[in-house]
Amino acid sequence: MKITLTYNLKREDPHKPADYFSEFDKFTTVKAIASALESKGHSICLLDVEKVDSIAHFRNHPTDIVFNIAEGRDTQFRESEIPALLNILDIPHTGSGAFALAVALDKVMTKKILLSEGIPTPKFQIFDSGKEELNPQLNFPLIVKPNREGSSKGIGMFSVVNDRERLYAIMREVLAKYRQEVLVEEFIEGKELTVGIMQNGKINALPILEIDFSSCNKSGEYFYSWRMKEYQGDSALGLTPTFYCPARLDQDIEMKVKEIAIKAHQAIGCRDISRVDLRLGKDNIPYVLEINPLPGLDPEESNFTLMARTAGFKYEDLIEAILLSAIERQDKIAKLAPESLN
Numbered sequence: 001m002k003i004t005l006t007y008n009l010k011r012e013d014p015h016k017p018a019d020y021f022s023e024f025d026k027f028t029t030v031k032a033i034a035s036a037l038e039s040k041g042h043s044i045c046l047l048d049v050e051k052v053d054s055i056a057h058f059r060n061h062p063t064d065i066v067f068n069i070a071e072g073r074d075t076q077f078r079e080s081e082i083p084a085l086l087n088i089l090d091i092p093h094t095g096s097g098a099f100a101l102a103v104a105l106d107k108v109m110t111k112k113i114l115l116s117e118g119i120p121t122p123k124f125q126i127f128d129s130g131k132e133e134l135n136p137q138l139n140f141p142l143i144v145k146p147n148r149e150g151s152s153k154g155i156g157m158f159s160v161v162n163d164r165e166r167l168y169a170i171m172r173e174v175l176a177k178y179r180q181e182v183l184v185e186e187f188i189e190g191k192e193l194t195v196g197i198m199q200n201g202k203i204n205a206l207p208i209l210e211i212d213f214s215s216c217n218k219s220g221e222y223f224y225s226w227r228m229k230e231y232q233g234d235s236a237l238g239l240t241p242t243f244y245c246p247a248r249l250d251q252d253i254e255m256k257v258k259e260i261a262i263k264a265h266q267a268i269g270c271r272d273i274s275r276v277d278l279r280l281g282k283d284n285i286p287y288v289l290e291i292n293p294l295p296g297l298d299p300e301e302s303n304f305t306l307m308a309r310t311a312g313f314k315y316e317d318l319i320e321a322i323l324l325s326a327i328e329r330q331d332k333i334a335k336l337a338p339e340s341l342n
Contacts, residue, residue, distance in 0.1 A: 003323070004045045004063040005034055006054070006070040006082050006093075017177070019226050022151040023071045029298045033067065036319035049073070049082060058089055065330070066093035067323060069297060076148065076180075077102040079294055094326040096293035100269040104291045107147050107183050110268060117267040119260055120287045122279075124185035130171045134164060134184075141187040143223075144170045146178040150292065152226040154178055159225070160187050188279035188287050192223060193247055195261035196295065196307040197274045199325045203265065205258035206307040210247030215240050224277075232301070245310045249280075257286045264288050272325040275304050 008024040034044045047057055049070045066086055072078030080098035087098060096104075103109050114121045125135045126147065141162050146154040154174055161167045167184065174182050192213065196206035213222040218238025221228050231239050249257065261276040268274075268291050275295035278286045296302035299315045308318045 001042045002045070002062065002064045003037055003042050004047050004058070004061070004066045005030065005037070006047045006049055006066055006068045008050055008071045009048055019151070019153045019230070022153055022226065022230060025069060025296070026298065029296070029302075030069075032299045032315065033069070033297060033319055036316035037067065037323065039316045040320050040323075042323075054082065054085055055089075058086075058091060063091060065323070065326060066091055067319075068093045068095050069294065071150075071294070077105060079105050079150075092326060092330040094322050095272050096268075096270045096274070100271070100293050104268050104270070104293050105148050105150065107145065107290055108181070110291060111185075113267050114264060114288055117263065119264055119267060120285050122185040122188055122287050122289070124183060127171055127175075127182045127184060130168060130175050130182065134167065138184070139186055142167060142184050143187040144174055145183045145185070146174055147181045147183045149178065149180075152224050152229050154226065156225045156227060157219070157221045160223075187223075188281045190282050191247070191249075191280040193257060193278045193280055193286070194303050194307075195258060195276045195278065196304045197261060197265040197270065197276060198308075198321065199272050200321055201328070203262050205261055206304075207245050207310040208247040208249065208254060208257055209303055209307050209310075210244040210249070212242040212244060215242055243306065245306055253280070253284060253286075260286050260288060264291050268293065271329065272322050273304070 007030050010021045010024040010026050030046065034046065037044050045061060045063065047054065050073065068082055070082045072081035075081065080102040083093060083101060084098035086093045103113065108126045111121045111124055123138055125138060141160050144159045144161065144167065158170060161170055171182050192211040194209050198204050198206060211224065216222060216238050221239065228239050231237055233240060257278060257280065261278065264276050265274045270291065270293045273295060275292045277289045279289060280286050295304040297305060299305055305315065305318065
C-alpha cells in the first residue's frame, strides 16, 4: 500500500517564541512511524506540510491513504487543515476528521460539548478582553490557559492563581502573547491522569497513566505545564514526575475514568485514536480537562505509546493498528455508497 506520512517538524527559530514548535514532531518520531509501516510491507512517502505545497504534492503523487500526524500551519483551526484538504481531494487518512480536530483545539467549545453530554469538566469562564467581571461562582485556585493551544503552551506554575489581582495580571499577559481568548477554570486538586483511546473494531481504553508530580519539589510545578512536557526528566530543573501505568486506582474508579474517557472521545467525534486528559478530584470525580485527537506517537517519550506498551503493543503493531482502523472505516464507507458512486 502507498502511504503518505504528513507531519510538521520541530526545529529551532530564534525569531519565534520558545514554545512555538512544541506541538510539532521530532524527525526521529517521523522515521520511527515510517519504519514501522515499512516493516509491515507498505511504501512510504514523507511530506513536511510546512515545506511542500500539499495540494500540488497529492495531485502529482498518488497515494492510497495518508498517515496523518500534521499539526497544520499557524491558523485558528490548524490541526484540521490537512484532513480538510484530504476530504476535498477524496483521499482517506488516519485519525480524526477536520471537525473533531477543530473542535478539540478549542478548549471552551470542547467543554461545552462535554457538559451537554453530562461529562464532568472543571467550572470555567472565557475572557475575550481581560476586562470582563469574574463569575462569582468560580472558586480559587483558578488556572489560566490560552484557549486554542496544545502541548500545554502558555501554561506554567504562574498559571495557577489564588486571588483576583493575580488572575487579571496573568490573563493580560496571556492575551498579549497568544492573541486569543483566555480560558479560566477551577484548578482541580488531585491525581493527574491520561487515557489513550483506540478503535480496533470497537472503542477501547488503554491502561490509564497516572502522572505523579510529588517528586517535582525543586521546580514547584505539580501539574502538566509547558516546561514539564518540554523538559520532562530534567533533574537539574526538578521536572522529574513519576509515571504509574496502570494508574494506582481502585477498580471501580478505574472503570469510571475509562468510561468517561471513552464517552469524551465519542462526544467530540474522534476516530481511530485519542488521548483524554483528566484530573481525579478529591471528590473521586474524574474531570476531563481536554481531548487530544492527535496524540504524540514518539516511541520512547509519548504518553500514548507508553500506555500502548503497557497494553502489550509493540510499536510497529500500534502504528499498524491505527492504519488498519482507518482502512476498516474507509471500507465501511465504500460499502454504504450507492453503486452509481462507486
